[in-house]
Amino acid sequence: MRIKERSYMLPDGRKITIKSAGPEDALKIKLHREKVCRETHFLAREPEDGPWNLEMIKARFERVANDDREFMVDAYLGDELIGELGITGVGPHVKYLHRAYLGMSILQEYTGEGLGSFMMATALKQAKANGYEQVELGVYSDNLIARHMYSKMGFKEYGMNPRAFKLPDGSYNDEIIMAYIFE
Numbered sequence: 001m002r003i004k005e006r007s008y009m010l011p012d013g014r015k016i017t018i019k020s021a022g023p024e025d026a027l028k029i030k031l032h033r034e035k036v037c038r039e040t041h042f043l044a045r046e047p048e049d050g051p052w053n054l055e056m057i058k059a060r061f062e063r064v065a066n067d068d069r070e071f072m073v074d075a076y077l078g079d080e081l082i083g084e085l086g087i088t089g090v091g092p093h094v095k096y097l098h099r100a101y102l103g104m105s106i107l108q109e110y111t112g113e114g115l116g117s118f119m120m121a122t123a124l125k126q127a128k129a130n131g132y133e134q135v136e137l138g139v140y141s142d143n144l145i146a147r148h149m150y151s152k153m154g155f156k157e158y159g160m161n162p163r164a165f166k167l168p169d170g171s172y173n174d175e176i177i178m179a180y181i182f183e
């Protein structure tokens with residue numbers, strides 16, 4: 001599905017359009033992901049993992065756009081994609097249908113301006129409306145900004161996956177498991 005389009009105003013007055021990207025945006029998604037992976041180690045992928053496959057992105061976004069429950073919340077400044085958030089069902093089995101998984105990233109230049117909180121609030125409201133009972137995510141233990149934002153939005157920390165990530169410099173990082181359970 002695609003969410004209803006809406007706007008978010010950055011503190012300097014620039015208008016951000018919030019809507020769901022589709023297969024037509026595959027190249028923008030690819031460029032966004034490649035850029036954000038170069039900017040931070042907080043995502044699963046490293047630039048060494050190679051370029052994103054455009055055909056796979058297109059197929060995935062086609063599938064999400066046609067799914068009843070899964071959706072994207074994307075942020076555009078003019079034509080540029082500056083942030084993305086995805087809500088995906090954890091699994092197709094009956095016992096998993098109440099659970100959604102969330103991932104998000106914003107270009108560094110646009111972080112710390114409330115955009116992430118706005119995208120998250122939009123996603124939580126839509127996830128609940130789509131029948132999910134909880135939204136789950138994993139976050140690097142040293143990603144203090146993300147952990148702060150998620151806690152502020154109502155997520156709770158439920159566990160830790162030790163040494164979940166091994167960085168190119170050989171250091172390890174734990175993954176903190178968080179969930180937002182709808183009342």
Ligand SMILES: CC(C)(COP(=O)(O)OP(=O)(O)OC[C@H]1O[C@@H](n2cnc3c(N)ncnc32)[C@H](O)[C@@H]1OP(=O)(O)O)[C@@H](O)C(=O)NCCC(=O)NCCS
Nearest residue numbers: 042104105106111112113114115116117139144145146148
């Ligand atoms: C994590 C992320 C999505 C947050 O989005 P954002 O737009 O920067 O978040 P917001 O501006 O809405 O909120 C950030 C909060 O962190 C706070 N913050 C800023 N710097 C901080 C720091 N060094 N330590 C703790 N909190 C900090 C802000 O004050 C704000 O909190 P407040 O609303 O209580 O004042 C975004 O920074 C991002 O995409 N980062 C890079 C990729 C990433 O880490 N993705 C998440 C993977 S799990």
